[in-house]
Amino acid sequence: MANTVASDRSSSPETDRMSRRNVLARGAVIGLAAPGVAILGRSGTSARQDDGSDQTLTIAHNVDPATFNPYLTTAAAEESAILPIVEKLAVFDGETMDVLPWLAESWEYLDPTTIQLKLRPGVTFSNGEPLNAAAAKWGFEEWMAQPVMAQASASLKGSTFEAVDETTLVIRTAKPVPSFPTIIGRYGYMLPPAYYAEVGAEGFSSAPIGTGPFVLDRHEPDSQIVYTRNPNYWRGPHTFQTVVFRIMPEEVSRAAAAETGEVDIAYYLSHSMVKRLETTDNVTVHTTPGLRKFIAGFNAEMEGGDPLLDPRVRVALNQAVDVDGIIEFVYEGQAEKLNGQYALPAEFGYNDQVPAYTFDPEAAKKLIADAGYPEGFKITYAYTLGRYPKDREVGEIIATYLQEIGLEVEQKPLEWGEFDSQRTERTLGQVFQVGLLHAPDLEYSFTYMAFGKEARGAPLLTWSEEWWELYNQSMVEVDPDKRLALYHRMLEIDHEEPFGIYLFAPYDYYATTNRITGFVARKDQFIFLYDVGLATDA
Amino acid sequence: MNLPQFLARRTLQAVPLVFAIIVMVFGLVRLTGDPAKVVLGDNATPEAVQELRQEWGLDDPLVVQFGRYLGDVLTGDLGTSLRYSRPVSSMIVERVGASLLLVTSSVLLSIAIAVPLGVLAAVRWRRPEDVVIRLAVVVGQAVPRFYLGILLLLLFGLELRWLPTSGYGSAAHLVMPAVTLATPTIALLARLTRSSVLEVLHADYVRTARSKGLRERSVLLRHVLRNAMMAPVTMLAIQAAQLVGGAVIVEEVFGWPGLGRLAMTAIYSRDFPVIQGIVLVFCLLVIVTNILVDLSYAFINPQVRYS
Numbered sequence: 001m002a003n004t005v006a007s008d009r010s011s012s013p014e015t016d017r018m019s020r021r022n023v024l025a026r027g028a029v030i031g032l033a034a035p036g037v038a039i040l041g042r043s044g045t046s047a048r049q050d051d052g053s054d055q056t057l058t059i060a061h062n063v064d065p066a067t068f069n070p071y072l073t074t075a076a077a078e079e080s081a082i083l084p085i086v087e088k089l090a091v092f093d094g095e096t097m098d099v100l101p102w103l104a105e106s107w108e109y110l111d112p113t114t115i116q117l118k119l120r121p122g123v124t125f126s127n128g129e130p131l132n133a134a135a136a137k138w139g140f141e142e143w144m145a146q147p148v149m150a151q152a153s154a155s156l157k158g159s160t161f162e163a164v165d166e167t168t169l170v171i172r173t174a175k176p177v178p179s180f181p182t183i184i185g186r187y188g189y190m191l192p193p194a195y196y197a198e199v200g201a202e203g204f205s206s207a208p209i210g211t212g213p214f215v216l217d218r219h220e221p222d223s224q225i226v227y228t229r230n231p232n233y234w235r236g237p238h239t240f241q242t243v244v245f246r247i248m249p250e251e252v253s254r255a256a257a258a259e260t261g262e263v264d265i266a267y268y269l270s271h272s273m274v275k276r277l278e279t280t281d282n283v284t285v286h287t288t289p290g291l292r293k294f295i296a297g298f299n300a301e302m303e304g305g306d307p308l309l310d311p312r313v314r315v316a317l318n319q320a321v322d323v324d325g326i327i328e329f330v331y332e333g334q335a336e337k338l339n340g341q342y343a344l345p346a347e348f349g350y351n352d353q354v355p356a357y358t359f360d361p362e363a364a365k366k367l368i369a370d371a372g373y374p375e376g377f378k379i380t381y382a383y384t385l386g387r388y389p390k391d392r393e394v395g396e397i398i399a400t401y402l403q404e405i406g407l408e409v410e411q412k413p414l415e416w417g418e419f420d421s422q423r424t425e426r427t428l429g430q431v432f433q434v435g436l437l438h439a440p441d442l443e444y445s446f447t448y449m450a451f452g453k454e455a456r457g458a459p460l461l462t463w464s465e466e467w468w469e470l471y472n473q474s475m476v477e478v479d480p481d482k483r484l485a486l487y488h489r490m491l492e493i494d495h496e497e498p499f500g501i502y503l504f505a506p507y508d509y510y511a512t513t514n515r516i517t518g519f520v521a522r523k524d525q526f527i528f529l530y531d532v533g534l535a536t537d538a
Numbered sequence: 539m540n541l542p543q544f545l546a547r548r549t550l551q552a553v554p555l556v557f558a559i560i561v562m563v564f565g566l567v568r569l570t571g572d573p574a575k576v577v578l579g580d581n582a583t584p585e586a587v588q589e590l591r592q593e594w595g596l597d598d599p600l601v602v603q604f605g606r607y608l609g610d611v612l613t614g615d616l617g618t619s620l621r622y623s624r625p626v627s628s629m630i631v632e633r634v635g636a637s638l639l640l641v642t643s644s645v646l647l648s649i650a651i652a653v654p655l656g657v658l659a660a661v662r663w664r665r666p667e668d669v670v671i672r673l674a675v676v677v678g679q680a681v682p683r684f685y686l687g688i689l690l691l692l693l694f695g696l697e698l699r700w701l702p703t704s705g706y707g708s709a710a711h712l713v714m715p716a717v718t719l720a721t722p723t724i725a726l727l728a729r730l731t732r733s734s735v736l737e738v739l740h741a742d743y744v745r746t747a748r749s750k751g752l753r754e755r756s757v758l759l760r761h762v763l764r765n766a767m768m769a770p771v772t773m774l775a776i777q778a779a780q781l782v783g784g785a786v787i788v789e790e791v792f793g794w795p796g797l798g799r800l801a802m803t804a805i806y807s808r809d810f811p812v813i814q815g816i817v818l819v820f821c822l823l824v825i826v827t828n829i830l831v832d833l834s835y836a837f838i839n840p841q842v843r844y845s
Contacts, residue, residue, distance in 0.1 A: 222795035
């Protein structure tokens with residue numbers, strides 16, 4: 001910069017100086033003031049503050065959705081911003097994760113490959129289009145055509161859809177699809193076909209239409225989403241006239257906003273953040289064990305992974321890690337242990353007869369010696385940095401536990417992008433730590449593992465022939481009881497021959513002000529506003 | 539050299555710099571991971587990932603991709619966001635106002651607070667006022683913006699409830715983000731102003747001004763301050779880049795919908811076109827700021843000439 005200006009004391013008439021100075025000063029004032037005037041002159045951001053009405057529900061959300069098109073995203077946080085507008089054929093009970101009818105009144109297997117779906121009659125989209133069997137048929141076909149839904153819709157591949165009458169849709173599948181109720185509970189969004197054809201997938205992303213209790217008023221990117229009540233909602237108009245999702249990525253801000261009453265619901269908080277809220281008079285903290293399961297997956301196919309082919313070694317690694325201790329000291333007791341299986345009680349298929357592994361380093365050492373490695377062996381332990389809460393701490397602790405039973409552990413702490421690249425390139429190492437959120441039917445967990453063998457390079461898989469046979473049977477067994485029995489046996493095998501160190505599922509936290517009723521902390525991390533209302537004394 | 543010539547020369551000088559930054563950002567973002575996998579998520583098949591990579595042209599050789607990008611930039615097209623499927627330029631236009639407001643408010647706040655503090659510390663050299671200001675300067679420089687933001691939020695948003703904890707749209711929303719962003723700059727600027735004023739205070743022409751019987755206030759304002767401001771103003775230009783970078787963190791803490799927030803989201807989702815676009819805009823902002831500062835030298839000292 002110094003070389004661009006120089007002092008010249010010999011010239012510069014006063015008039016020139018003044019003129020230049022004035023121009024610069026005016027330019028500076030206009031330049032600095034313009035954006036301020038433009039932006040601060042806009043209307044306030046909080047609808048609640050705007051109208052001062054109790055008819056506004058304000059939610060502190062952590063993510064600004066990239067799209068309002070539910071066929072283009074599988075992220076729970078994004079879908080939560082879509083759900084006030086667009087509804088599904090079925091929903092999961094927030095606590096039990098049972099599949100309940102919603103836009104679909106019922107579903108029935110006419111035979112193992114024929115499913116009859118009955119729609120709720122008289123439901124219309126907010127633009128007046130009817131929700132009928134033809135719309136549902138189009139919805140399934142459009143959803144299945146999206147690349148992002150490739151795995152989610154894999155079991156329905158080759159299906160045909162027939163609108164038998166206004167409310168009846170018959171689905172003929174290429175093979176039995178036992179998880180059909182889970183599919184429509186997780187992904188069964190219904191969109192208006194005529195409107196969608198008019199605006200296209202991208203147009204729908206910014207101007208969605210659905211059957212839900214609210215319609216989109218405006219989306220101010222990274223700032224807020226404002227919804228207004230759908231007066232013709234099929235369940236009757238919602239209590240709240242307006243709903244505002246304020247986008248607050250910082251957790252401290254969300255918690256503070258709940259405490260000050262700036263928002264009614266604070267989404268997705270951590271335990272350390274809600275400690276203070278628990279002692280705040282006007283706030284209620286809601287907690288639930290989440291469905292995101294943490295596992296340190298084994299990858300025997302990696303160079304140096306041979307010891308992991310021996311089930312005794314894999315059991316030993318589970319015995320070597322004090323999962324209860326990690327939950328106690330890292331998560332302050334706020335996580336649910338995976339009891340010797342990659343499954344949670346809220347998931348369909350959980351086996352309560354499978355015991356948790358006992359933390360026993362000496363037994364682990366003996367098992368490893370019995371397997372032919374009395375001096376231990378070298379192993380790589382990869383974990384993410386900042387992808388999940390406290391992932392680094394957990395990774396470091398587990399690596400230490402493994403060292404204590406005589407293994408030579410090379411730690412690989414990686415940023416997510418690099419972690420994911422190495423996973424695909426098959427260079428991640430023998431053990432890698434991830435936290436995975438699946439739909440609450442073990443088919444999704446199992447399929448992820450099976451699918452991962454080919455797709456992800458670093459497979460989360462079992463090596464048991466019997467397991468694969470049971471898996472193939474479970475994929476076509478539509479009788480829930482029989483499928484449950486198959487899952488139970490598969491989990492027993494997974495316990496005897498683990499495919500990873502089964503860790504825990506951290507609790508999720510939400511906060512609501514006491515004027516709010518009907519809020520449920522859902523295990524799947526979605527925000528359902530259907531039954532949220534005002535306390536009578538609020 | 540007159541003003542237009544000076545501006546033309548400075549603009550030309552910036553061209554190779556902008557080009558170098560475009561090359562660097564283009565290369566570096568491609569080392570961070572595959573955006574197709576981020577967009578499609580864990581549930582996507584390898585075929586779907588491959589299909590999307592082809593659709594986005596990510597399978598082409600890097601040289602081809604760069605040539606295409608450069609051609610687009612030269613025609614004013616910053617590309618389409620991979621995550622939002624929207625033109626990057628309109629996404630930047632939506633948010634640049636909020637970022638400009640934050641950064642300019644911070645600059646003004648920095649000047650308004652730091653200059654008087656620096657002058658006071660110099661005038662009251664080695665007296666209690668000087669000691670207190672120097673101590674505050676050390677603290678101000680040492681506290682990370684992220685931490686300071688949280689502290690302010692807890693104090694003024696939660697405990698005292700004077701200000702909204704987060705958000706955008708009113709003057710009250712601007713206070714905490716602007717103070718957080720400005721604090722390290724205030725500290726640095728105050729320190730530099732203090733040392734510059736101290737140096738000028740001992741100059742011969744100041745002694746002459748005083749011996750002519752001018753009041754101390756006139757000496758300070760007319761002779762000392764104007765001559766002492768060159769170094770702090772230069773520092774402000776350097777700080778412009780810091781402020782733009784700091785805005786990324788501050789916007790995240792206070793939910794301020796500016797370019798910083800967009801940059802963070804784009805980085806997490808490997809949204810190459812958005813990252814490239816924002817870095818380009820940040821780069822241009824810093825260059826323009828530097829040119830404005832160069833121009834301001836003449837405003838501060840009318841004897842300064844463009845060359």
